[in-house]
Amino acid sequence: xxxxxxxxxxxxxGAMALASPSLAATELTVQRFFGACDADFGTNTDVGKAVxxxxxxxxxxxxxxxxxPDVHVSVTTVEWPGYDQLTAQFASGDAPDIVxxxxxxxxxxxxxxxxxxxxxLLKSVGVTPDAFTDAARNGATKDGKIYGxxxxxxxxxxHINMDLFKQADLVNADxxxxxxxxxxxxxxxxxxxxxxxGKPYFVQNLANETALYTRNLYTYLFQQNSDFFADPKxxxxxxxxxxxxxxxxxxxxxxxxxxxxxxxxxxxxxFLAGQGGVQLNGTWVVGDNNAQSQTKGTALNKGGYxxxxxxxxxxxxxxxxxxxxxxxxxxxxxTPEQTAAIGKFLKFFADNDFDWSRTGHLPAYKxxxxxxxxxALPHRNTIAAVADLGKPLPSAVQRQFAIQDIIGEEMSAxxxxxxxxxxxxxxxxxxxxxxxxxx
Amino acid sequence: xxxxxxxxxxxxxxxxxxxxxxxxYAPQWRNIIFVxxxxxxxxxxxxxxxxxGIWLSFHKADTFSSGNFVGLGNYVRLYNDKVFxxxxxxxxxFVLLTVPTLALIGLFLALCLNRRTRTxxxxxxxxxxxxxLSVTIVTLIWRIVFxxxxxxxxxxxxxxxxxxxxxxxxxxxxxxxxxxATIWWxxxxxMMLFLSALQQIPRDIYEAAALDNANRWQTLRSITLPSIKxxxxxxxxxxxxxxxxxxxxxxxxxxxxxxxxxxxIVLYIYDTAFRxxxxxxxxxxxxxxxxxILVAAMAQYLVARNKGDRA
Numbered sequence: 089x090x091x092x093x094x095x096x097x098x099x100x101x102g103a104m105a106l107a108s109p110s111l112a113a114t115e116l117t118v119q120r121f122f123g124a125c126d127a128d129f130g131t132n133t134d135v136g137k138a139v140x141x142x143x144x145x146x147x148x149x150x151x152x153x154x155x156x157p158d159v160h161v162s163v164t165t166v167e168w169p170g171y172d173q174l175t176a177q178f179a180s181g182d183a184p185d186i187v188x189x190x191x192x193x194x195x196x197x198x199x200x201x202x203x204x205x206x207x208x209l210l211k212s213v214g215v216t217p218d219a220f221t222d223a224a225r226n227g228a229t230k231d232g233k234i235y236g237x238x239x240x241x242x243x244x245x246x247h248i249n250m251d252l253f254k255q256a257d258l259v260n261a262d263x264x265x266x267x268x269x270x271x272x273x274x275x276x277x278x279x280x281x282x283x284x285x286g287k288p289y290f291v292q293n294l295a296n297e298t299a300l301y302t303r304n305l306y307t308y309l310f311q312q313n314s315d316f317f318a319d320p321k322x323x324x325x326x327x328x329x330x331x332x333x334x335x336x337x338x339x340x341x342x343x344x345x346x347x348x349x350x351x352x353x354x355x356x357x358x359f360l361a362g363q364g365g366v367q368l369n370g371t372w373v374v375g376d377n378n379a380q381s382q383t384k385g386t387a388l389n390k391g392g393y394x395x396x397x398x399x400x401x402x403x404x405x406x407x408x409x410x411x412x413x414x415x416x417x418x419x420x421x422x423t424p425e426q427t428a429a430i431g432k433f434l435k436f437f438a439d440n441d442f443d444w445s446r447t448g449h450l451p452a453y454k455x456x457x458x459x460x461x462x463x464a465l466p467h468r469n470t471i472a473a474v475a476d477l478g479k480p481l482p483s484a485v486q487r488q489f490a491i492q493d494i495i496g497e498e499m500s501a502x503x504x505x506x507x508x509x510x511x512x513x514x515x516x517x518x519x520x521x522x523x524x525x526x527x
Numbered sequence: 528x529x530x531x532x533x534x535x536x537x538x539x540x541x542x543x544x545x546x547x548x549x550x551x552y553a554p555q556w557r558n559i560i561f562v563x564x565x566x567x568x569x570x571x572x573x574x575x576x577x578x579x580g581i582w583l584s585f586h587k588a589d590t591f592s593s594g595n596f597v598g599l600g601n602y603v604r605l606y607n608d609k610v611f612x613x614x615x616x617x618x619x620x621f622v623l624l625t626v627p628t629l630a631l632i633g634l635f636l637a638l639c640l641n642r643r644t645r646t647x648x649x650x651x652x653x654x655x656x657x658x659x660l661s662v663t664i665v666t667l668i669w670r671i672v673f674x675x676x677x678x679x680x681x682x683x684x685x686x687x688x689x690x691x692x693x694x695x696x697x698x699x700x701x702x703x704x705x706x707x708a709t710i711w712w713x714x715x716x717x718m719m720l721f722l723s724a725l726q727q728i729p730r731d732i733y734e735a736a737a738l739d740n741a742n743r744w745q746t747l748r749s750i751t752l753p754s755i756k757x758x759x760x761x762x763x764x765x766x767x768x769x770x771x772x773x774x775x776x777x778x779x780x781x782x783x784x785x786x787x788x789x790x791x792i793v794l795y796i797y798d799t800a801f802r803x804x805x806x807x808x809x810x811x812x813x814x815x816x817x818x819x820i821l822v823a824a825m826a827q828y829l830v831a832r833n834k835g836d837r838a
Contacts (some may be wrong), residue, residue: 171802172801174803175590175801175804176590176801178590178591179590179591196804200591200592200593203585210652294696294782295675295693295695295696295785296695296696296782296783296784296785297784298784348693348696349675349693349695349697350675350676351674351695351696354675354676354677356796357676357677358676363676412673481799487803487804490802490803493798493802497784497786497787498786499786500784501785501786504698504785504786506698506785506786507786515609519610522604522608523805524806525801526587526604526808527589527804
């Protein structure tokens with residue numbers, strides 16, 4: 089009898105031990121890009137101390153776990169943008185609960201019924217779409233419903249090495265950089281820069297790259313009022329407007345006004361080492377570049393760092409290509425506890441969007457973008473304009489990442505001289521239309 | 528072994544009485560138990576996906592639904608797709624770059640290292656060691672070598688005030704860059720195959736040649752090379768089948784660029800089926816690759832059969 093009691097006690101204790109983690113916390117799976125930095129921020133919960141996209145998001149999730157003992161978030165980090173894995177996960181019925189998705193990619197998954205509409209869930213935790221900036225709300229809304237919690241709006245920027253700009257005499261009396269107002273001025277200033285500094289005006293990551301080329305094209309097509317996606321199922325790119333843009337970048341390449349063989353990491357290093365005047369990169373490096381400019385002995389510390397939206401080179405609408413990041417929730421059966429935990433997570437990110445905006449991204453909430461704290465962050469006076477300038481592709485355009493690859497490949501071929509500009513534009517248009525016709 | 532199994536039947540009459548017509552080779556349904564595990568995995572992991580792939584290639588399907596029957600529509604689209612045709616050429620070009628080089632360098636290394644010294648043993652291990660690395664590590668190492676400005680190659684060229692060739696972005700060099708990394712990675716197997724073939728050549732032929740005053744070159748041409756001819760063909764065929772399936776190196780080093788010049792068929796399939804969600808066309812491209820590899824495998828079979836005839 090005693091033996092049986094002991095056995096019973098042991099089995100009960102074992103069962104309790106096995107069951108306790110699930111009793112203690114609701115488990116949520118989160119999948120994100122933005123890189124891995126566990127060595128530096130793996131246990132950091134003081135978000136204010138973190139810098140850069142990876143540092144801030146890692147610390148935010150750590151803080152969420154620390155503040156909410158009833159929820160446990162386990163994170164999977166994927167290589168940017170991570171859609172190949174996500175698609176495979178959805179196809180095999182093993183998608184994460186919460187996942188980072190670009191506003192430009194939301195419609196791919198939403199159109200297949202894979203994402204959960206968030207209006208009711210967000211309302212239940214006190215987050216309403218009228219709190220979002222217009223850009224964020226439009227980007228996250230598909231078919232009249234919110235399919236992702238917007239966390240930012242981002243765009244490409246002119247990151248400027250002021251020391252080299254001073255050497256090139258491209259600085260106004262008030263200390264601001266002189267930026268071009270037309271393609272001709274751009275080429276003239278790039279020539280002047282090259283003559284005076286011996287270095288290329290642009291630091292671009294052109295080696296096996298597609299995103300940069302495509303974003304540049306979209307921006308300068310917007311600036312010429314080219315409505316190339318008037319029909320979301322049919323693109324028009326074999327146009328005089330597109331030709332002007334490609335020829336401008338080809339001239340920059342041919343005349344040696346840009347670095348040529350660098351990949352993304354190489355371009356960042358080259359800019360930080362002072363090997364060129366303007367790096368074309370996104371909002372996400374503003375925080376890191378600013379930190380560099382405050383470190384003694386660096387190339388950016390020598391004469392300062394400035395950052396501006398793309399200059400208006402053409403006579404059309406003042407605009408540039410923009411997109412945004414969101415947290416989307418996969419569609420699956422969940423317990424009320426799990427749904428409530430997801431609500432808590434989204435609310436936490438909505439509440440802490442100021443910390444995320446320290447990366448350089450523009451906040452997705454009106455209250456933050458108009459706050460004094462945000463305006464006091466470095467360089468926000470010059471880049472906050474992007475909130476109004478930023479323009480995405482029409483939200484009904486599907487497979488925007490695949491389209492980006494096609495356009496980037498063809499632009500790269502034209503700019504580096506592997507293909508005639510007209511042939512590249514014609515191939516670009518027919519390849520994108522072939523893709524869209526077969527969705 | 529067969530005799531031992533048969534012994535009980537012949538030694539004990541009682542046993543033979545119990546099973547008067549015991550033929551262990553007679554077909555029996557329960558034998559299926561022995562092949563069932565293999566059949567199960569063969570059917571579910573090979574046969575079913577193969578047939579499903581063929582079925583998909585005739586449909587307009589995406590990752591989340593299989594749509595309408597389109598007949599040969601996907602194959603027609605492939606035929607008209609410049610990028611697909613480019614990827615077939617790229618794959619052949621890559622095979623042409625790597626296979627002969629692997630065979631020749633493998634043979635050269637085997638000839639140099641076919642001796643019983645400690646140095647040769649150490650070098651054999653060293654040359655084989657790259658084969659155990661994963662494709663991710665191999666491409667990482669070669670990216671560090673090739674990367675402009677800070678890479679090993681740039682540093683070395685920098686000492687002489689020269690600019691290093693851009694192996695990952697120059698259109699005419701990118702595939703060669705991938706081929707160099709692949710040859711460095713795959714050289715172990717051909718070298719080992721040649722070594723084992725060299726060690727099977729009888730010593731007395733060399734002794735006879737030495738008595739006839741044959742020099743090194745004559746020995747190599749008249750004895751060594753003819754003796755390892757079959758291994759040479761084997762190495763070529765194994766490498767053709769292997770290199771036809773190029774994917775990891777191209778994806779990790781160049782992403783198929785610049786201008787799709789390093790995009791092999793497998794990467795095209797991945798791009799089409801999983802990045803563009805055009806599963807039907809991806810399946811059609813897979814069937815074309817299947818036929819190409821089948822032809823290579825048939826060639827291997829024919830060569831192997833001829834070898835048997837001669838032996």
